[in-house]
Amino acid sequence: MTQLSPLQRLWLTETVRLREEHAGPLDDLEANRRARSSAGDLATRLQNRALWLAERDGLVSAMRHWLQGSRLALLGLAVLAIISGGGLAFAALGDGQRPVNVFWALGSLLGVNLVLLLSWLLGVIFAGEHGASLGRLWLWLSGKLARDAKAAQLAPALLLLLQRQKLNRWALGTLVNGLWLLAMLSALTLMLLLMATRRYGFIWETTLLSADVFVSATRALGALPGWLGFSGPSEAMIRASTDTLNSSEAVRQAWAVWLVGVLLVYGVLPRLVLTAFCRWRWIRGRNALQLDLNLNGYSQLRERLMPSSERLGVNDIAPEQLHSVEAGQTDLHTEGALIVAIELDDQHPWPPTLPATVKDAGILDSRESRQKLLEQMTRFPPARLAIACDPRRSPDRGSLALIAELARSAAATRIWLLQAPHGQALDANRLGDWHHALEQLGLPFATSAPINWLETGHD
Template identity: 80%
Template sequence: MTQLSPLQRLWLTETVRLREAHAGPLDDLEANRRARTTGGDLPARIENRALWLAERDGLLSAMLHWLQGARLALLVLAVMAVVSGAGLAFAALGNGQTPVNVFWALGSLLGLNLILLLSWVVGLVCAGEHGAGLGRLWLWLSEKLARDAKAAQLGPALVLLLQRRKLNRWAVGALVNGLWLLAMLSALVMMLLLMATRRYGFIWETTILGADVFVAATRALGALPNWLGFSVPTVEMILVSTDSSLYNNELVRQSWAIWLVGVVLIYGVIPRLLLYVFCRWRWKTGRDTLQLDLTLPGYSQLREPLMPSSERLGVNDSAPEQLHHVQAGQSALQTDGALIVGLELDDQQPWPPALPASVKDAGILDSRESRQTLLEQMTRFPPARLAIACDPRRSPDRGSLALIGELARSAAATRVWLLQAPPGQALDADRLSDWHAALEQLGLPFAASAPLNWLETGHD
């Protein structure tokens, strides 16, 4: 199984829970058995059960596709942020043919950013939860770019999982502030490039306000940048910037340019950077405390199947309606040795066959107890090669095929041996064809001869 982070394991577990809540309990007999064999406390067993079901039913691959879509969506949003930031700088400074109104330029660069920043902070403090448009857009893009129908179940599961610790606000906060940080950095870099390659003059204009208002505003906005080393225009420079014949002075232009860069850095870039770091810290701290809520519907009824007060042997559940394609070698344990087993053979089929010394005989599975015992042993000690001998005179019922699938999933490689009919009897062609079709559906190789050489050496 793909190595998953703790958050991804919890995410898949929550997805399986929601799926069972809407569609009913899944066929989980084998998943429960594997979870019990793995051991651990109840949350660990619930996780292991859910991960096995998620891999079997395609939810694991759907999550990986969803994550790929999420990364691609994030890249798209990042490119949009960079382009938008560069556009802000172009809109604020123009082409250099006309003087730049410093306060209009400042409003273009910081106005929308500061308004949305304040609304985000107010929503976080007052409402606790907030619906960030960028967050919803990212989730929507992630699902669209995943291109997997099963990925539709993953988004709601992730949202519900994070809401329990109120981590949505910090995840979305890191996304929103990170994208705005990119936009403001892009605007700042583009400003510097434009100022380095074009000649800009700066003015300010008013009809109803006095010059002292602009002097006070300029000095106030420049206080923090000045503390960090950015120069602030003097009162004389501010006053002469209303005169179109004087604003073009080299020293005045440079002073305004440095002031504008400093203000954008201090009031545009740094607040977003600090908020991004803070949201990331809260997200990582909260993420490490996430755990299963065992009081939720769907988890409480798993206690008895996964941590039974008394172990029951045998298989009590009916055979599944759908056979899942077998993927051999799913066990994380080391596989070793070769094993042969007979499935519900009668006295007319001699057993065991003459076996090489390295091949072990697991006997004939003809009862619930024998099946469960062998499955438990193979879960703990999976063989490298497994041969299952079947009598094709019997019909391939769903229960037998489900058992064959369970056995095959516990071995690194499996082959099915369809025995010849006893002397004086003939195999029914239609029934044999049913066996071939069923085993092909399971994806298991089969043959009419004993695979003894393969069992002993690993090849034919």
């Protein structure tokens, strides 16, 4: 079984539940039996069942494609944030041909960021869903970049799983604040580069307000940056900054340091703190995430996965489509060799002469015998398995499904197509059907008894 993180296991379990809720129950006889044989509570068995079905039906590979798409989408949003931050810095400072109005520059750098920051905080406090537009954009891009039809079921399942524990607000918070942090860092970096390579003059202008207002506002905004060592212009410098012709090098540097400090304290640091806080809440909630066992899709499986009394017999009909067989899928230790026959009549003597190291599992001719052997092989899978079949019978879906199920419980499997009894001949078309069906399952077959292979592991 593929190694997955706890969140991915829960995610796939929820995806399988949604799939069965909308499309009906899956062919899960083998998955249920494997889940019952595993130790653990109901939640663990639900996950084991879902993971086996997800592996069989391609949901695990679809999840990997979706995760690749989500990383590409996140990378695209990050590049967009970096470009946007650089655009804010260039719009605030310009090309150096004109003096920079410090408060217009400050509004360009921090205005949108602070408005959206306050909007996000209010949304988290009162609604808990702010930032969903950016989250939906990311999910939409992830699905488009995944290019896997089965991946369409994964995003709704992930949202439902997170919403029950209200983790979506912290996941979106990490995304939103992280992207704005990149934008602010990009703006700060480009602003420093522009100031280091161009000569900027700084002014303030007003028609209605007095100079005292600008002096007070500049000092108030520069108080917190001043604690970090970003000294701002003095009162005399502020009052003199109405005309760049009279500004000295010291005045320009003082305004530049003030502007950098204000952007760092009011733009970068709040987003950094909120990103770290949302990330901490996300990790904490993710580690405590569990399945809601009261949901109908899970409660209906309780008796099948944790039965009060074991029932024998196969009750499900043969599946419409057989799933490919991969040898050695079991995680348990395999040992020994086993031979079994499927629905033989009296014309075929059984068992053949076997070495002492090869065990005979008999003839499977009833639901009870099939279920008993499958349960036994789930707990103690053989290293080598030979399945004897009578090619005079048609390879119906039920027989092929049983062969595939037996083969998945062994490390290596071979099919023995028995010779026709003396005086009878095999139908060539029917034998061809057997060959075609076994090739689709990916199982080796032969008309000679694989006794030596069973005993030694080679021919």
